[in-house]
Amino acid sequence: MKHRYLPMTEQDQTEMLATVGAKSVEDLFAxxxxxxxxxxxxxxxGALDEPSMLRHMHRLADRNADADRFTSFLGAGIYDHHIPVxxxxxxxxxxxxxxxxxxxxxxxxGELQAIFEFQSYICELTGMKVANASMYDGATALAEAxxxxxxxxxxxxxxxxxxxxxEAREIVRTSARGLNLEVVEVGFRDGxxxxxxxxxxxxxxxxxxxxxxxxxxxxxxxxxxxxxxxxEKKGLLVMSVNPLSLGLLESPGVLGADVVVGDAQPLGIxxxxxGPTCGFFAVTEALMRRIPGRIVGQTVDRxxxxxxxxxxxxxxxxxxxxxxxxxxxxxxxxxxxCASVYMSVMGKSGMQEVSLQxxxxxxxxAGRFPAGSPAFTAPFFNEFVVKLPGPAxxxxxxxxxxxAGYIGGYDLGTDYPELKGxxxxxxxxxxxxxxxxxxxxxxxxSAI
Amino acid sequence: MKPEKALxxxxxxxxxxxxxxxxxxxxxxxxxxxxxxxMLRSKPAELPEVYEVDVIRHYTELSRRNFGIDNGFYPLGxxxxxxxxxxxxxxxxxxxxxxIHPYQPEESIQGALELLYTLQNDLAALTGMDQVTLQxxxxxxxxxxxxxxxxxxxxxxxxxxxxxxxxxxxxxxxPASATVAGFETITIPSNERGLVDLNALRAVVGSxxxxxxxxxxxxxxxxxxxxxxxxxxxxDAGGLLYYDGANSNAIMGITRPGDMxxxxxxxxxxxxxxxxxxxxxxxxxxxxxxxxxxPFLPKPIVGRREDGTYFWDTDRPQSIGRVxxxxxxxxxxxxxxxxxxxxxxxxxxxxxxxAVLNANYMMHRLAPYFEVxxxxxxxxxxxxxxxxxxxxxxxxxxxxxxxxxxxxHPPTVYFPLNVEECIMIEPTETESKETMDGFxxxxxxxxxxxxxxxxxxxxxxYTTVVNRLDEATAARKPVLNCxx
Numbered sequence: 001m002k003h004r005y006l007p008m009t010e011q012d013q014t015e016m017l018a019t020v021g022a023k024s025v026e027d028l029f030a031x032x033x034x035x036x037x038x039x040x041x042x043x044x045x046g047a048l049d050e051p052s053m054l055r056h057m058h059r060l061a062d063r064n065a066d067a068d069r070f071t072s073f074l075g076a077g078i079y080d081h082h083i084p085v086x087x088x089x090x091x092x093x094x095x096x097x098x099x100x101x102x103x104x105x106x107x108x109x110g111e112l113q114a115i116f117e118f119q120s121y122i123c124e125l126t127g128m129k130v131a132n133a134s135m136y137d138g139a140t141a142l143a144e145a146x147x148x149x150x151x152x153x154x155x156x157x158x159x160x161x162x163x164x165x166x167e168a169r170e171i172v173r174t175s176a177r178g179l180n181l182e183v184v185e186v187g188f189r190d191g192x193x194x195x196x197x198x199x200x201x202x203x204x205x206x207x208x209x210x211x212x213x214x215x216x217x218x219x220x221x222x223x224x225x226x227x228x229x230x231x232e233k234k235g236l237l238v239m240s241v242n243p244l245s246l247g248l249l250e251s252p253g254v255l256g257a258d259v260v261v262g263d264a265q266p267l268g269i270x271x272x273x274x275g276p277t278c279g280f281f282a283v284t285e286a287l288m289r290r291i292p293g294r295i296v297g298q299t300v301d302r303x304x305x306x307x308x309x310x311x312x313x314x315x316x317x318x319x320x321x322x323x324x325x326x327x328x329x330x331x332x333x334x335x336x337x338c339a340s341v342y343m344s345v346m347g348k349s350g351m352q353e354v355s356l357q358x359x360x361x362x363x364x365x366a367g368r369f370p371a372g373s374p375a376f377t378a379p380f381f382n383e384f385v386v387k388l389p390g391p392a393x394x395x396x397x398x399x400x401x402x403x404a405g406y407i408g409g410y411d412l413g414t415d416y417p418e419l420k421g422x423x424x425x426x427x428x429x430x431x432x433x434x435x436x437x438x439x440x441x442x443x444x445x446s447a448i
Numbered sequence: 449m450k451p452e453k454a455l456x457x458x459x460x461x462x463x464x465x466x467x468x469x470x471x472x473x474x475x476x477x478x479x480x481x482x483x484x485x486x487m488l489r490s491k492p493a494e495l496p497e498v499y500e501v502d503v504i505r506h507y508t509e510l511s512r513r514n515f516g517i518d519n520g521f522y523p524l525g526x527x528x529x530x531x532x533x534x535x536x537x538x539x540x541x542x543x544x545x546x547x548i549h550p551y552q553p554e555e556s557i558q559g560a561l562e563l564l565y566t567l568q569n570d571l572a573a574l575t576g577m578d579q580v581t582l583q584x585x586x587x588x589x590x591x592x593x594x595x596x597x598x599x600x601x602x603x604x605x606x607x608x609x610x611x612x613x614x615x616x617x618x619x620x621x622x623p624a625s626a627t628v629a630g631f632e633t634i635t636i637p638s639n640e641r642g643l644v645d646l647n648a649l650r651a652v653v654g655s656x657x658x659x660x661x662x663x664x665x666x667x668x669x670x671x672x673x674x675x676x677x678x679x680x681x682x683x684d685a686g687g688l689l690y691y692d693g694a695n696s697n698a699i700m701g702i703t704r705p706g707d708m709x710x711x712x713x714x715x716x717x718x719x720x721x722x723x724x725x726x727x728x729x730x731x732x733x734x735x736x737x738x739x740x741x742x743p744f745l746p747k748p749i750v751g752r753r754e755d756g757t758y759f760w761d762t763d764r765p766q767s768i769g770r771v772x773x774x775x776x777x778x779x780x781x782x783x784x785x786x787x788x789x790x791x792x793x794x795x796x797x798x799x800x801x802x803a804v805l806n807a808n809y810m811m812h813r814l815a816p817y818f819e820v821x822x823x824x825x826x827x828x829x830x831x832x833x834x835x836x837x838x839x840x841x842x843x844x845x846x847x848x849x850x851x852x853x854x855x856x857h858p859p860t861v862y863f864p865l866n867v868e869e870c871i872m873i874e875p876t877e878t879e880s881k882e883t884m885d886g887f888x889x890x891x892x893x894x895x896x897x898x899x900x901x902x903x904x905x906x907x908x909x910y911t912t913v914v915n916r917l918d919e920a921t922a923a924r925k926p927v928l929n930c931x932x
Binding site: 005006045065092134247250306309316330332353395 | 452453455456457460464465466467468469470472473474475476477479482483484486487488489490492493494495496497498500503504506507508509510511512513514515516517518519522524527529530531532533535537538539540541542543544545546547548549550551552553555556557558559560562563566569570573574576585586587588589591592595596599619620621623624625626627628629630633670671673675676699701702703704707708709718724725726727728729730731746768769770771772773774775776777778779780782786788789790791792793794795796797798799801802804805806808809812813824825848849852857858863877878879880881909912913914915916917918919921922923926927928929930931
């Protein structure tokens with residue numbers, strides 16, 4: 001069998017077997033008992049040559065409605081932003097994407113410095129003192145934040161607002177079962193966390209309050225009111241944020257957060273059916289040694305020259321095994337690189353500009369819907385909720401929108417029974433005035 | 449040596465831009481008119497101000513200070529650093545895969561769902577399992593998911609089992625995953641052949657045993673020949689067997705975890721299925737289970753209707769819930785699917801055969817110069833001990849650093865923990881005999897250097913952009929970002 005990735009010729013095999021002292025390749029598997037051997041050909045998909053493979057993959061890809069051919073107003077945590085073209089060129093450098101975790105710092109300075117810069121970017125954006133090298137995604141980062149809060153406060157109760165992304169809450173609950181934490185949810189009023197209920201729910205055993213802002217409905221939570229409620233009880237304030245909103249909205253550091261997490265997908269990462277993305281995780285200086293995952297630090301070499309290394313490894317699984325602060329081993333280095341390149345491209349003014357455009361376009365769009373459609377009056381960023389008239393069904397409206405070339409908004413009835421018939425609409429800087437006007441016209445035609 | 453490389457922040461010149469946005473064509477709403485002043489940013493983030501050429505030169509220079517598989521041989525044991533095929537990268541970037549949204553209507557992503565459904569089935573066939581979830585984002589994430597499934601299974605039977613057994617040669621993630629899944633870890637010693645000690649296992653199993661976590665072949669590259677007895681001991685006690693799939697590159701099409709008696713398995717697609725490691729991620733760690741654990745799998749999984757359409761199967765009342773937002777690392781799953789279909793089942797078997805022959809060849813050629821703590825045949829990787837060189841004052845770490853001067857990524861060192869001065873080598877199937885011979889000759893030369901001129905080895909590396917770094921100070925006085 002000849003294959004373009006396999007260099008072994010018959011002659012190689014003969015010579016190598018002679019060196020090993022084996023008669024055949026089969027001899028090398030003699031230690032596997034016959035009773036557990038697989039005989040025959042596995043019932044798996046068959047092999048395809050390169051031209052056939054490309055044809056096959058095009059055929060599969062063409063059966064998906066992508067955001068180049070369709071105009072998307074769908075967000076709910078994953079957004080259709082413009083991705084500067086340089087990003088793909090940078091992450092296609094195979095010195096980056098074919099490297100392992102930088103265990104050998106002398107030949108990994110590029111990756112280590114890139115991560116150090118990512119940590120710096122996240123600190124700048126969030127206003128926090130320490131950030132790690134990244135997490136799987138925003139949702140698992142939130143679950144890790146709950147675990148950190150429990151460890152730091154020695155408390156077992158996690159209070160989470162129902163305005164946090166439903167999938168993130170579900171993952172927090174799944175992971176809390178493993179750690180024996182109690183998760184208590186707090187309701188919402190007019191699109192934001194019900195502050196009276198929150199105040200009543202926080203007690204002396206509360207490790208942390210988990211809030212998201214802009215929240216799942218796109219509304220901006222009033223952290224200035226929430227922060228004292230949890231800090232008075234000596235618990236931690238964990239904020240999940242959309243990093244792109246921080247070009248416009250106040251930084252969590254200034255607002256008093258102890259832990260800040262989020263998903264870096266809006267920063268130059270393709271939507272890709274929701275993954276891979278990149279979670280970020282930032283904390284106050286006091287929590288530095290409790291942070292999960294990889295961290296890069298600056299140091300010097302034997303000649304006094306600046307260099308970078310993986311550091312604070314005494315927290316990690318390969319040293320601490322069962323006593324580690326987390327079992328996480330990898331990070332999302334290549335996607336953290338996407339986010340870093342994005343922030344390098346956008347720079348100080350670009351981050352403000354893109355954030356502002358998202359806010360403006362979303363507000364313009366919200367104003368185009370028929371009077372009475374917007375469900376909430378709370379301030380919002382680039383996403384808002386509209387109520388469909390009467391008995392209209394979001395699923396059916398979206399099917400009609402799809403036929404007209406639009407990917408419609410998220411059906412909130414999926415997760416919130418009380419919001420049946422409500423659609424979450426996202427408007428990014430990629431949408432033009434004409435697209436917005438066309439979408440609203442089609443929405444009205446479909447819904448009414 | 450090269451001069452210090454500037455940070456991107458140090459390249460900033462106020463007034464420069466690298467972005468290009470469409471001019472805003474909607475009314476210029478003032479932020480303060482729709483958002484309370486106190487919620488608006490009081491001070492902008494101090495991001496660098498550079499232009500596009502700066503960005504490209506900066507990251508190109510960083511890439512030149514990095515080492516990937518495309519730069520050279522990367523025999524990092526337990527990491528399966530095989531070639532990352534270029535076609536995988538190309539197809540994952542097709543707009544029909546890269547520009548789709550997880551919440552789109554099912555009818556608008558039928559191609560993606562077909563791919564996931566086929567991959568679920570292919571991985572189930574490969575591992576001998578009944579159903580697979582593609583959600584976990586990495587190996588450790590898969591371990592934790594698998595342990596949560598085991599926990600749910602025991603609880604559904606009204607049993608409270610609190611202990612997870614791991615061998616001392618296991619990956620560090622195994623005990624760490626057990627802890628975060630709420631289990632207590634029991635570590636058992638390996639026997640003199642580097643395998644699970646059946647008596648030690650018998651001594652710790654009992655009515656509190658939730659599972660045994662095992663890698664097979666294990667981290668020493670040895671096949672656990674008594675796997676059937678091991679399975680029997682654990683199953684007789686009511687426990688389950690968890691397969692850490694990190695070493696699956698040795699066994700594809702030759703033996704399957706399901707046939708060995710394992711109940712739960714995770715695969716590292718970024719190892720066995722050639723998806724790039726990306727400098728530390730993203731990866732993917734799908735989990736396969738036997739039928740008795742299927743009801744507990746994370747939801748949704750992908751289903752197929754009789755009419756040939758595909759759907760998200762969310763109606764799974766006993767599910768442990770979600771473990772990852774959306775549906776896992778889809779972009780990685782596309783690459784893995786492409787890889788599997790590039791070979792087909794017979795090709796994958798050849799992959800494992802070549803990987804094992806390569807490892808045995810290297811072990812035999814290096815054996816005269818190092819100690820081989822566990823002689824015999826190895827599987828896809830093997831361990832050496834560098835303890836003989838200690839008499840010259842040279843340690844394994846020094847050998848690793850000296851290898852850098854010859855353009856190699858060093859093997860894994862000091863793991864597993866039960867081998868003194870351990871060197872763990874995994875060549876993979878995509879390396880040629882000439883490449884391995886070149887590396888072996890270099891290792892032999894370094895041994896001779898250690899014997900005759902140890903300082904030469906102790907002061908290595910000489911050719912890298914920095915010399916050995918002060919890791920102790922980095923941990924004691926952490927500087928973790930450029931505003932520290």
